[in-house]
Amino acid sequence: xxxxxxxxxxxxxxxxxxxxxxxxxxxxxxxxxxxxxxxxxxxxxxxxxxxxxxxxxxxxxxxxxxxxxxxxxxxxxxxxxxxxxxxxxxxxxxxxxxxxxxxxxxxxxxxxxxxxxxxxxxxxxxxxxxxxxxxxxxxxxxxxxxxxxxxxxxxxxxxxxxxxxxxxxxxxxxxxxxxxxxxxxxxxxxxxxxxxxxxxxxxxxxxxxxxxxxxxxxxxxxxxxxxxxxxxxxxxxxxxxxxxxxxxxxxxxxxxx
Amino acid sequence: xxxxxxxxxxxxxxxxxxxxxxxxxxxxxxxxxxxxxxxxxxxxxxxxxxxxxxxxxxxxxxxxxxxxxxxxxxxxxxxxxxxxxxxxxxxxxxxxxxxxxxxxxxxxxxxxxxxxxxxxxxxxxxxxxxxxxxxxxxxxxxxxxxxxxxxxxxxxxxxxxxxxxxxxxxxxxxxxxxxxxxxxxxxxxxxxxxxxxxxxxxxxxxxxxxxxxxxxxxxxxxxxxxxxxxxxxxxxxxxxxxxxxxx
Numbered sequence: 001x002x003x004x005x006x007x008x009x010x011x012x013x014x015x016x017x018x019x020x021x022x023x024x025x026x027x028x029x030x031x032x033x034x035x036x037x038x039x040x041x042x043x044x045x046x047x048x049x050x051x052x053x054x055x056x057x058x059x060x061x062x063x064x065x066x067x068x069x070x071x072x073x074x075x076x077x078x079x080x081x082x083x084x085x086x087x088x089x090x091x092x093x094x095x096x097x098x099x100x101x102x103x104x105x106x107x108x109x110x111x112x113x114x115x116x117x118x119x120x121x122x123x124x125x126x127x128x129x130x131x132x133x134x135x136x137x138x139x140x141x142x143x144x145x146x147x148x149x150x151x152x153x154x155x156x157x158x159x160x161x162x163x164x165x166x167x168x169x170x171x172x173x174x175x176x177x178x179x180x181x182x183x184x185x186x187x188x189x190x191x192x193x194x195x196x197x198x199x200x201x202x203x204x205x206x207x208x209x210x211x212x213x214x215x216x217x218x219x220x221x222x223x224x225x226x227x228x229x230x231x232x233x234x235x236x237x238x239x240x241x242x243x244x245x246x247x248x249x250x251x252x253x254x255x256x257x
Numbered sequence: 258x259x260x261x262x263x264x265x266x267x268x269x270x271x272x273x274x275x276x277x278x279x280x281x282x283x284x285x286x287x288x289x290x291x292x293x294x295x296x297x298x299x300x301x302x303x304x305x306x307x308x309x310x311x312x313x314x315x316x317x318x319x320x321x322x323x324x325x326x327x328x329x330x331x332x333x334x335x336x337x338x339x340x341x342x343x344x345x346x347x348x349x350x351x352x353x354x355x356x357x358x359x360x361x362x363x364x365x366x367x368x369x370x371x372x373x374x375x376x377x378x379x380x381x382x383x384x385x386x387x388x389x390x391x392x393x394x395x396x397x398x399x400x401x402x403x404x405x406x407x408x409x410x411x412x413x414x415x416x417x418x419x420x421x422x423x424x425x426x427x428x429x430x431x432x433x434x435x436x437x438x439x440x441x442x443x444x445x446x447x448x449x450x451x452x453x454x455x456x457x458x459x460x461x462x463x464x465x466x467x468x469x470x471x472x473x474x475x476x477x478x479x480x481x482x483x484x485x486x487x488x489x490x491x492x493x494x495x496x497x498x499x500x501x502x503x504x
Contacts (some may be wrong), residue, residue: 079408080408083402091423
């Protein structure tokens with residue numbers, strides 16, 4: 001099976017909504033093509049439409065115009081979504097939460113358990129299968145949420161500021177885990193963040209977005225070597241990119257280039 | 258906690274006995290605890306007290322279950338279809354604001370003197386807090402759960418069964434706990450208005466015969482049943498709370 005060159009094809013997608021005082025542009029037309037297996041970071045200040053773009057790709061919200069094509073050959077659930085909060089069902093154990101997408105698509109319990117156990121092990125939660133979400137730390141809950149998003153094996157994983165609620169050390173850990181998971185599963189990942197360091201460290205390409213109105217300002221290729229780790233954070237090229245991203249975000253939209 | 262409660266009860270009984278003894282209160286005004294107990298034993302042996310208790314308990318359980326089920330179903334409909342809620346709200350409020358003691362004779366006229374009008378009255382008073390709890394629980398359910406259901410493309414039934422109902426459960430159980438005391442009152446009102454069996458019936462015959470010991474006995478019996486009823490629902494509520502809330 002050849003890799004899809006156009007896993008996600010976004011053409012002129014924009015979003016406006018009606019507010020009390022008129023129409024508000026949440027997202028000006030965006031066009032980008034994303035390859036299968038690519039890791040894309042989307043970075044920008046609040047109100048830049050980065051979460052909106054993710055919600056449009058997932059189908060949670062409808063675009064006001066333009067088109068989004070996913071090369072997923074008629075799958076019922078083409079995307080897994082990791083929200084800012086874990087959104088685990090508090091009355092279900094970790095394994096029941098991870099298995100939930102499978103339970104609701106008619107997969108047998110036995111097969112679902114097997115998949116869920118593998119994923120729980122992969123995200124580093126082995127031994128916590130029977131725990132309730134409230135017994136876990138914020139970082140552990142988010143790991144469980146990632147396992148759930150992967151459980152019915154969607155080709156695309158959308159992550160909306162998934163680590164913004166955890167402390168910095170946990171965040172570094174989770175970033176490395178995420179890279180490992182990405183490398184072993186070959187998913188196409190779009191991760192929204194407001195951290196330029198996180199965006200540069202993880203991605204193949206970084207989409208920089210600016211606010212009022214929300215628009216895609218530019219896209220950077222990240223040429224840092226894989227696999228990435230502690231050395232990456234010492235690489236001058238990494239720091240140069242982080243600095244560039246900061247400059248991009250500081251310049252008011254429309255003035256650059 | 259329990260020990261202090263028991264100590265308090267014993268102290269009350271001692272005080273009660275002392276008042277009756279010291280002031281020589283005539284028993285048609287205030288019989289002592291032993292006399293009340295003796296009368297209860299007499300009713301137990303000669304007037305099928307257990308059967309009367311059974312009748313009242315059956316009415317309460319049947320009415321409570323009926324009101325809870327209808328309350329949950331109505332809550333689902335109202336939360337999903339605000340138009341239906343707006344249409345039904347005046348009627349429901351009218352039913353709720355009408356004093357239950359005024360509705361009871363109407364139900365007796367329509368449904369006779371048996372257990373049915375009591376069950377209906379209990380269901381009416383149970384319905385409202387349960388329905389409110391369900392509507393609140395469903396309506397203010399977290400938006401993020403809705404996103405989860407949308408991403409997983411859950412059917413309306415899956416989303417209801419796996420997400421909405423469990424989310425609403427704490428609010429529904431809080432409504433049920435409130436409903437227990439209302440249900441007790443409704444049962445007694447129904448039986449006082451007209452019955453030939455039940456604790457309320459014994460209560461009103463005690464009144465007619467100026468048998469104060471019977472009246473006090475029945476009041477104590479009702480208190481104990483109501484208390485136990487509330488504690489059972491509260492226990493279920495507290496047990497489930499840990500499981501159904503995140504922190």
